[in-house]
Amino acid sequence: MHYCKRIKGILLSHDYRQGYITLVRIACKQWGCPCCAHKNARNWRAYLLDTFNKRFGHEKWCFLTLTAHRKAHVTPEMTILNLQQVWKKLYDRLLRKFGREQMEYVRIFEQHKSGRFHMHILLNCGESYDACKFVIKGKLSEFRHPLCRWLSKACAALGGGWRCHIKRVWDDKKKTANTGLVVGYILKYMGKSMSSFKFPAHKRRVQTSRAIGSPQTNAKGQGTWEHKREIGISYLREVKK
Numbered sequence: 001m002h003y004c005k006r007i008k009g010i011l012l013s014h015d016y017r018q019g020y021i022t023l024v025r026i027a028c029k030q031w032g033c034p035c036c037a038h039k040n041a042r043n044w045r046a047y048l049l050d051t052f053n054k055r056f057g058h059e060k061w062c063f064l065t066l067t068a069h070r071k072a073h074v075t076p077e078m079t080i081l082n083l084q085q086v087w088k089k090l091y092d093r094l095l096r097k098f099g100r101e102q103m104e105y106v107r108i109f110e111q112h113k114s115g116r117f118h119m120h121i122l123l124n125c126g127e128s129y130d131a132c133k134f135v136i137k138g139k140l141s142e143f144r145h146p147l148c149r150w151l152s153k154a155c156a157a158l159g160g161g162w163r164c165h166i167k168r169v170w171d172d173k174k175k176t177a178n179t180g181l182v183v184g185y186i187l188k189y190m191g192k193s194m195s196s197f198k199f200p201a202h203k204r205r206v207q208t209s210r211a212i213g214s215p216q217t218n219a220k221g222q223g224t225w226e227h228k229r230e231i232g233i234s235y236l237r238e239v240k241k
Contacts, residue, residue, distance in 0.1 A: 067161030
C-alpha cells in the first residue's frame, strides 16, 4: 500500500452510529512527494472532469501554448518565472480583447527534454477563434490564424517567447468537442512528470480561473494537514475525558 513517508501518522475516527472506526494516514499533499503527487493528480483529474461536465459548455474552448524568452533559457526556474510574468500581463490584454465572459482558463506547466518549461492553457475563446473564419489547411497554416498571430506579437512584446500557438479543441470526425476531449488536453500533462521536475517554492503548478476553482478538499481546507491536526487534537481531548 502506497503512503506518504514524509509524515508518519494515522488518525482515528469513531463512528458510533455505524459501529466502526476509520483509519486515515496523514499525508503532506506536496507535489514534490512521489506518493502525494499521484493523489493530487487524481484529485485534479476527477475535479476538472466533474466541473466541465456540469458547469461549462465544451464547444468554446481553445488550447494555448506559451514559450519563454530565449534569454530566460539559462535555467528551468528562469523559464517558469518568465512565463508567469508574461501570463499575468497577457491575461489583462485578453480581458480587454475578449471580455471577462471568455476568460475562464486552466493553466499548467510542461517540462521539455532540454529542461525548459512551456505553459499550456485551456482557454474558452472558441467563439472569437471561429469568428475569424480562417480556413486551416495543414498544420503550418494554424500559425497563420489571426488570433495566433496576435498572441505571438503580444507575448513577444510582453517579454516572452515569440513562439506562441493556439488551436481549437475540436474533433474533425465527430464535429464536436466532448468533455473528455477538452479536459484531456490538460490532463495529459498532469501525471508522473509533475512529481519529477523541480519547481520553485510557493508557485502553483496548476492554476485556474475563479469560476473553475480547485478541488473542494483544497478550497474548503478539508483534508489538509492543519484540518487533520485539529481533528486529531479534538479526538485526543475526548479520549482523555
